[in-house]
Amino acid sequence: MNSAPYMEHLTGMSAPKLWYSNINWEQGKAAQDIRLPQISNASRDRLVSQMDLYQIYLADRNDLVLLKEAPDPEFLSYLxxxxxxxxxxxxxAPSEYTEEFRNRIAVPYLMDEGEEQFLKENGGRWIGPPARLSVELNSKIATRKLCEEIGLPVSDGTICEGLDAVRHACAELEGRHPGARLVVKTAYGSSGKALFHIHRGSDLEMLLGYFQRQISRGASQPVVTVERWHQVERHLTAQLWLGGTNCEILAMTEQRITDAGVYRGSRLNPELPEPLIAAYSERLQQLGKSLHTRGYRGFIGVDSILDEDGTLIPVIEINARLTMVTYLLKIRKHLLERGFARLETQSYDFKLQPGARFTEFAEKVKSIRISAEQGGAFLYGFHHDGESADRPRSCRVSTLSWGVDDEAEKRARRGLEEAIMEWRGAVV
Incomplete structure (x- = not known):
């Protein structure tokens, strides 16, 4: 399904590549600054760290992919x-393979100062931006400043430094939009971990008290954005490739986001009105041109929204790194070329009971495949935490379903969900 040398054609680089991941970088970066209230979930973080496996879907045949731990052998057999x-x-770890870096072009998940120094010392060639740009653009605060600077529309809100500024910004937004939900964002964090929702005055007081306790223990004054939570018609995303002189739009996709701002899946080839595609493309090219002048090269993901009033906000945040959709670009291209216009990804979290084997689940998924002319389904991720197999374990299954039309794709997705529910011992 992914045999063509996609990366070689895209980048023009024929040398073999070395892929490696620091996928939980944002959580570590966020922990260095003032934090928002949240419930930690170590088990889920372990599942996320295993998603470095997805590098294999974008890598070319002669590349080398480094993983932190060995994937489930039954899942590899399924692939x-x-x-x-x-x-x-x-x-x-990359430090165990320094000789390999001297013979290959590195493709890190995300570049920071430590990775850049390591690569300069061990080969010096990579696909991606310089560290200073990567770290800057992954900041939601820096992204808002950039958009304001180059004239891109931004969400209704402001950047605040200090508790008084946060309180004042909330009062101003409440005055303009009585009763509206507000959201406070820190610079770093993914999948809803950098957001705090304010539904009422007591939420704000709780947040300010939480900040004050951190400040009393030595933390700096908070630097956050305070914004109105726009009612969204579409959660759009774009995958861009910034090469030598051009900005190529590789894909426009649509995310499924929970009401708390947590990512659940994507529609990889959504039907979008032509005027929206034209307007979105123009704004993305404007962003790409600006990033080129700053020295950015490599992949970049852009999260955007179309709100219920029809206003396009082209940049909500920038992922100056690889993303989950980036890793599926080669498979997406393959399925579109075969005529499957509807492509959906979805992740399912559940407890896996002792004795439940992946091969049993895989056989159920194979049995629900629709005919090749209509659609199909694929399990691109199977992860479980490192706890003992003698008791229930947290598990995540990531799926891709496709069809020639909406109905064919929905049949495939229903089959996947039924297979999960029927899998022995699985409780969704």
Whole structure:
């Protein structure tokens, strides 16, 4: 399904590449600054860290992919049965493979100062932006400043420094939009972890008290954005490739986002009105041109919204790194070329009971495949935490369903969900 040398054609680089991931970087970065109230979930973080496996879907055949831990062997067997071309895979930290870096072009998940120094010392070639730009643009606060500077529309709100500024900004927004939900964002954090929702005055007082306690323990004054939570008609995303002189729009997709701002899946080829595509493309090219002048090269993901009033806000945040959709670009291209216009991803979290084996689940998924002319389904991720198999374990299954039309795709997705529910011992 992913045999073509996609990256070689896209980048023009024929040298073999070395892929590695620091996928939980944003959580570590966020922990260095003042934090928002949230419930920690170590088990879920462990599942997320295993998603470095997705590098294999974008890597070319002769590349080397580094993983932090070995994938489930039954899942790897399933991928081979599904005709996924798996590059060479090695387990361990980049520091254990320094000789490999001298012979390959590195493709890190996200570049920061430590990664940049390491690569300069061990090969010096990589696909991606310089560290200073990567770290800056992954900040939601820096992104808002950039958009204001280059004239891109931004969400209704402001950047605040200090408790008094946060309180004042909330009062101003409440005055303009009585009763509206507000959201406070810190610079770093993903999948809703950098957001705090304010529904009423007591929420604001709780947040300010939480900040004050951190300040009393030595934290700096908070630097956050305070914004009105727009009612959204579409959660749009774009995957861009910034090469030598051009900005190529690789994909426009649509996210499924929970009411708390947590990502659940994507429509990889949504039907969008032509005027929206034209307006979105123009804004993305404006962003790409600006980033080019700043020295950015590589992949970049852009999150955007179309609110219920029809206003396009082209940049809500920037992912100056690889994303989950980036890793699926080659498979997406393959399915579109075969005529499957409807493509959906979805992740399911559940407790896996002792004795439940992945092969049983995979067989159920194979049995619900629709005919090749209509659609199908694929399990691109299976992750479980490192707890003992003698008791229930947290598990995540990531799926891709497709069809020639909406109905064919929905049949495939229903089959996937039924297979999850029927899988022995799985409780969704």
């Amino acid at each position: 081979e049965e599904e005709k996924i071309t798996i590059p060479r895979v090695a387990i361990g």
